[in-house]
Amino acid sequence: MPGLPSLSCRSWRRLLCATLGWLSLGLAQAEGDSLVLHRLGAAENAVAALRGPALYLKGDGPPDSASFAAFLRQVSGDRLDVVVLGASYPDWEGECRTITGLDQVNSCTTIVIRQPQDAADPAVLDAIRRAEVVYFRGGDQCNFMHWRDSPLPAAVRQVVQRGGGTGGGSAGLAIQGSLAVYDGCQGSVTSPSALAEPYRDNVSFSEHLFDWSALRNTLTDSHFVKRDRMGRMMAFLCRQLAVGHTAQAWGLGINEGAAVVIDRNGLGTVHGDTAYMVLADRPSESCHQGADPVSYAGYKVWRLDAGQQFDFNQRPRTGYYRVDVVQGALTTDPYEPPAAAHTLALREPDRLDGL
Known part of the structure; x- marks a missing residue:
């Protein structure tokens, strides 16, 4: 074609490689x-x-x-x-x-x-x-x-x-709790490891970033059932009791695919999959400084399925099932309530879209 230089296949390949190189450099700079x-x-x-x-x-x-x-x-x-x-x-x-x-x-x-x-x-x-x-x-x-x-x-x-x-x-969920934040700054920890040794280096906490009233005395955790995090939540709560941060340590664990929307009155509604509220409110047999595994009788667990509601401001005193930990081992499936069903003590939603 008149006016255009003739380029061999090799020349075109060089030009294409150079162009891609500049694009990659630009993307690398943007990502940096x-x-x-x-x-x-x-x-x-x-x-x-x-x-x-x-x-x-x-x-x-x-x-x-x-x-x-x-x-x-x-x-x-x-x-x-x-x-x-x-x-x-x-x-x-x-x-x-x-x-x-x-x-x-x-x-x-x-x-x-x-x-x-x-x-x-x-x-x-x-x-x-x-x-x-x-x-x-x-x-x-x-x-x-x-x-x-x-x-x-x-x-x-x-x-x-x-x-x-x-x-x-x-x-982004893990940082919302008002009791403390499991910060993960020493690496992640599994439930068996946290229950076996609740003071290991990678069970690390930071002071809370926020202090939302609906999440008072509450730790938050994600990917809850998918990554089997109930055990580590129980270890976290046991430690908060042992160090005297609170007499009632609550945990909110939300599974993948689930969301909890909490309105201005503290009424939370579960969407999608399941969420769990866990309460440790009695002296533990362990969780004091040392390498001993967790032993705790009577964690209170509320399982919340899609559509269910939980009052975060006036927290219920009934509707839970109990789970024990003995020498770092859970005594039952912590994600499933026993056959005898419990009824959650929840408030009725207010008008105006639950407000």
Whole structure:
């Protein structure tokens, strides 16, 4: 063709390789950025009348459309702006692509913070303060705990205090409890290991990042049945009792595919799969400093299936089944109640969509 240079197949291959090399370099640089902000949806923020606060607690990382839509209705009847916070992975818009598909969402901004100092970036704090909902995505909860002394947690609390919503999935769920946070900073731990040696290095805790009233004296954990985490939750609660942090140590474990939406009155509704509330409220025979395995008689367990509700503000005193641990071993299947069914002592939902 006139005016175009003639290139051999080898030359085209060189040109293609060079182009791909530059693209790969650009992607590597983008993934190496310590701070990423990316917005989907409307350019301008909405103006919403808020009627929360509300919490959205997901057993695995991404929110699902149905339960997240129910959560948004607890926050407001107007269109809302959402911020998704991440600390472990490159800029990935999976959560925001789901969220912006909901009719009530005006915009969704993904913020990825890889360096702790960037949690104080003015652009980050401004985006959070102008949002009505803040969601912490999955990853490594230890990375979130590095933000503890930054202004970011206070900015999230301001959103909630004015009637907005927050929560998270997987690692983003693990940081929501108000008793303590199993931080995973020394690596993850399995149920058998935690029950056998509750003071091992990788059973590590940080002081709570948030203090939501609905989650008072509560530890939170994710992937609960899928990864068999009941045993380690029991070890965590036993330790909280032993060190004197509380006389009633509660645990909320949420399975993959499940979400718990808690309204402004503390009434939680389970969506999808199962969730569990676990209570340790009596002196334990072990869990004191040392290498002894856990022995505890009478953990109280509430199994919550999809559609069931649990009053987090006025917690029930009936409807549980008991599970014992003897020398680090569970004496029964902790996920299944005995054949004699129990009736949960729960409040009836209020009007106005459960508000």
